[in-house]
Amino acid sequence: MKTIQFFYLISFLVAYATARTVKFGLVAFGTTAKVKINDLSYTMTRPNNKDPYFILTKEIDDNEIVYKYIIDDKEEEFYRTLSVGVSTTHNEFFGRKDTVKELPEFNHPEKDSWTKSIGKTSLFDDSYIPTVHIYGENANNTFTTGSASVVKRVAFILKDDVVIVKNAALYTKNRNWDKFQFRLVMNYSNGDMTGVYGRYVLKFRDNNEDPTFFRQKLYSDIMNTIGAPTIQTIFARVYVNNIPVGLYVLQEEAASESFVRSAFHGDNNGNFLLNDYNELGHPLDCATGSDFEFIEGSTYSTFKSSNTTRYNNSRIAALNKAFYDLNASNDEEIENFNKEWFDIDSFLKAIALQYLTGHWDSYWFYSTNFAVYDDPTESTETTFKFYFICQDWDGTFGLNINPIYTRYADEEFTTISYKRYVNIEWGIDSYDAPHRYAIDKLLSNPKIHARFEEILTSIVKYIMNPKDFSVRLDAFVERFRDEVDFTFNVIPWRKGTEIIKWTMDDFERNINYKGRYGASYGIKEFIYKRASFINEEFQLGLDLGENIYENIKECGQGFGKCSDGKCCSQFGYCGSTDDHCRIAKGCQIGFGLCNEEEEEDYNLPIIESSTIIEPGINEAPTEGEAHTFTFPVIIHDSTNTIIPSIPTNTIAIVEPVIDSSDINIIKPTSTIYSSPISNNESIITPTITQIVQSTKTIVNPSTKTVSSSIKISTTGLCGPEHGICPDNKCCSKYGYCGTTNDYCGDGCQSNYGNCSLIPTKTSNLINTSLPISSGICGAGIAVCASGLCCSKYGYCGNTNDYCGAGCQSEFGICYSTVTTVTNLVVALDKSTPTSTNGRCGPSYGACTKSGYCCSQYGYCGKTSAHCGVGCQPLYGLCN
Structure with missing residues (x-):
């Protein structure tokens, strides 16, 4: 008996010793949150009813666990894992796969050399x-x-x-x-x-x-x-x-x-070394016209105090007088000036980066948008040690760059030496300073001149070159793409006067190439061209890789789509003429609009039969073989606009009264609420999509088998004679590559592209107790109007971004995945070129490292973002 008791005691102690207490944290918009751990669900609590934040502290065993979150009975579409010994999930965001992700950092010999701050916290x-x-x-x-x-x-x-x-x-x-x-x-x-x-x-x-x-x-x-x-x-x-x-x-x-x-005034570890604000120096905001040139009697009004109740800008006059008195050819005076008045090295770093990135909205190019601060711990009663601080970096890396500021209108900015910006007259307009006094005077000293070039070239050697820069930039694309997509699709609270509206096509293109409006360089293009010139000017001997930035097209394979309703010509340029838009003249379908009436010239098949072929997963289709299944009918009107069929009856839905005393979340641009809000009920008569079930037949046009050596299409056409669509696109029943439902839905050829999306009937599942919206949607908010999907971010729309991954079927229609293209490729074609720069896909080749996948956005890696949804099996492994 004692032996048994002892055994149970030991078992209890072992179990207790291997248990751990884990804190789960979740940011989510809903009423009820649960965490599902190994198929058991536990309710989370909300510390404050205002915040969309839920927590759960639970004791679990110390094995690796699998879990997911549930908000108002909607489960995440993936599982998360918590490793052995980890006691917190951190504060996770519902639907975001990677809560914490360490990104590769830039490197430089002087990294971490600034130790006076409290750190990032x-x-x-x-x-x-x-x-x-x-x-x-x-x-x-x-x-x-x-x-x-x-x-x-x-x-x-x-x-x-x-x-x-x-x-x-x-x-x-x-x-x-x-x-x-x-x-x-x-x-x-x-x-x-x-x-x-x-x-x-x-x-x-x-x-x-x-x-x-x-x-x-x-x-x-x-x-x-x-x-x-x-x-x-x-x-x-x-x-x-x-x-x-x-x-x-x-x-x-x-x-x-x-x-x-x-x-x-920090210890570089989160702590402050100065706690009395009255002991701080005087930070000054330097507006347009600010320079360090001494002018007798000037008030230096462009140097503005941020706290006029405590100090003014009088110390800047003392600094400028010290600049004026400095003998720049005397190294001893330079050393004393650096110690007592102005930190030269941090200034050189700031202006070097301004020049390299084309930061035209700051000191060097427009005498504006910087700050200065005199550090009291390095100052005396008669001397004030100032630091130069750069800010406002939106106009950099070739964005909105203008020869008004960069001066040489006939030359490409990336090929202009910094030397041509020293000792020249400025005064671009009546606000700009006439000189760049600090640059001209300090760079006249040979030692400082040499130090500036050392800083300039080291930034290019270690950071601003295609190889090193792309490592972090590519990580940004993988990590933040969904965040950018989120912001591009947010319904604005108000309307401004600016007309620029970016899309994810703009995002994808401008990472590499010139885009619309002021995006006159792609980021990688700018880095390559800038590094190429500095490499040659200073004979650095850097291997910059292949130059892919000559003869850049506006659209087409590898370059992206045309915007603003334009067509992509066969030569890769966007426009609206017949030469751009006629299919007979090579209009590139999938990269912009094309005139559909031209399809008759190609003798495209007219489908009249009542069945669709659906070949087996692991077998090639046989001529004449058919399989019948049902799908929704899409009706085309006379203008080739896709419209749903409409029922004969109309349903009136009463929108619940919204009490403005309870919530203040009025958005005039949203169609959820009547405007203005009142105590009257708003009657909405929506148009309801009727899903009609039908059957059709398509006779397979070919008896060819699918093999790993099938060619990739480069013409926008697909099928037995043209090959597989690139970039995970769908091959339509008429043999064209694209990504809309016209390509991916009815008749999509799964052997020659992705066919993962077709509309599915969800009307029976839609919550009918909520108001109707064409704006925002989701739990406790609204359901989308007829024919619209509710995206994972809570917005109504009818594109794949709304109706595909993450679509909320309780609040609108959704697409459903009906097939995977696992039979498309069984091995990489030996003729496929291999990548040398970490990119992959039709324009780059296959990933070279063993076990690496090619993501839908064309990057090699081994994470779920690379190997999961959208993974390109022609150019690497896929899950």
Whole structure:
């Protein structure tokens, strides 16, 4: 008996010793949240009813566990894993597969050399994507009208904690855009400077002019890597009263006491070394016309104090007088000037990067958009040690670059030496300074000149070259693509006057090549061309790889699609003429519009029969073999517009009354709510799509078998005579490659492309207790109007982005996956070229490393993002 008791005691102690307590955290929009662990579900709690944040602390065994989240009975479409010994999931976002992802960093010999800051803290942790939630009626009004206000409550949901700030001031800027920039001042009401880990003034940059969304963050990363004092930057989603505003670039504000304290007075480990704000130096915001040229009697009004109650800009006059008195040919004077008045090395790093990236909206090219700070720990009663701080990096890497600023209109900017910007007259307009006094004077010293070129070339050697730069940029594409897609599809709270509307086609193209509007260089194109010139000018001997940036097309295979309803000609240019749009003249289907009436010239088959062939998964189709199944009928009208069939009866749906005293989330641009809100019921008479079931037959046109050596189409055509569609596109029943339902639905040829999406009937599952919307949708909000799908982000639409992966079938129609193309390729064609730069696909070749997959976006890797949905089996492994 004692032996048995002892055995149970040992078993209990072993089980207890191998158990662990795990905290689950979830950001999600819904009423009820659960975590499903090894097929058992546990209800999560909500610490605050305002925040879309749920937690669960549970004791589990110390084996690896598999789990997923459930919101209002909607399960995630994938499972997550928690490794042995891990005690937290961190704060996960519903539907986002990677909660924490360490991205490859830039490297440089002087990396981590700036040690005076408090560090990034969890606010600027690059491995995580935070969300910022702003609440209150004032917040609602601000994002509707663009006016400043004091907002009731702001919640920062970070990787492992939630920081709440109350009664913060919100100032707006760039209101000509739908989604404007804003600044959050958290010490406005009560002087509390706690903020978020001591940072209490933050800017949310709208980033509206960059189709990639990456330029500002990349610039910030380089500044950090080369050891310059700089503002910290991260991507963050913003929601107002739990309605999305979009993705923002969250930054510190350079000309603020909040920033200079965190950047100059920390132990590099999260702690401040200076706690009395009255002991800080004087951060100055330098507006257009700011320079370091001494002018007797000048008030230097462009150097603006950020806190006029504590100080003015008088110290800048002393600095400029010291510049004037400096004998730049005397090395000893230079050394003393660097020690007592002006940190030369950080200035050289800042201007080197301005030149290299074409940062035309700052000191070198337009005497504007920088800050200066005198550090009291390095100053005396008679000398003030200043630091130069660069900011506002939206116009970089070739974006909106203009010869007005870069001066030489007849030459490509990337081929102009920095030497041609030294000792020249400026004064671009009446606001610009006439010279660049600090650059001209300091670079006249041979040692400083040599140091500047050392900094310049080292940035190119270690960072701004195609090989090293692409490692981080490609990681950005994989990590943040869904975030950019999210912000491009957010319904704006208001309408601005700007007309630029980016799409994911713009995003994909401008990573590599020139895009629309001011995106005059692709990011990789700019890096290659800039590195190529510096490599030649300084004889660096760098291997830059193949130049793929000559004869760049506007559209077509490898270049992307035409926008604005234009056609892609056979030569790869966008336009609207017959030469662009006629199929007979080579219009590239799938890369823009094409005139469909030309199809008769190709004797395309007219399908009249009543069955569709569906070959077996592991066998080739046989001529004449047929299989019958049902599918929804799509009717075409006389204008070739796809329209659903309509029932004869009309249903009136009563929208529930919305009480404005309970919630203040009015969006005038949304069709959910009647406007203005009243106590009257709104009657909506929607158009309901009737799903008609039918059968058809398509006789297979070929007896060819499918093999691993089948060719890839390069013409936009597909099928037995033309080959497989590239880039995971569908092959339509008429033999054309594309991605819409016309290609991927009825009659799609699964042996010659992807056929994963067809419409499915979901009307019986749709929640009918909610109002009807053509805007936002989801649990507790609304269902989409007839014929529309509710995307994973909660928006109504009818494209694959809305109706495909993540589509919420309870709140609209959805596409369903009916087949996989596992029989398409069994092995790589030996004639397929191999990739040499980490890219893959029709334009690059196959991944060379064993076990690597080619993602749908053309990058080699081994993660689920590479090997899962959209993986290209012709160019690597796939799950």
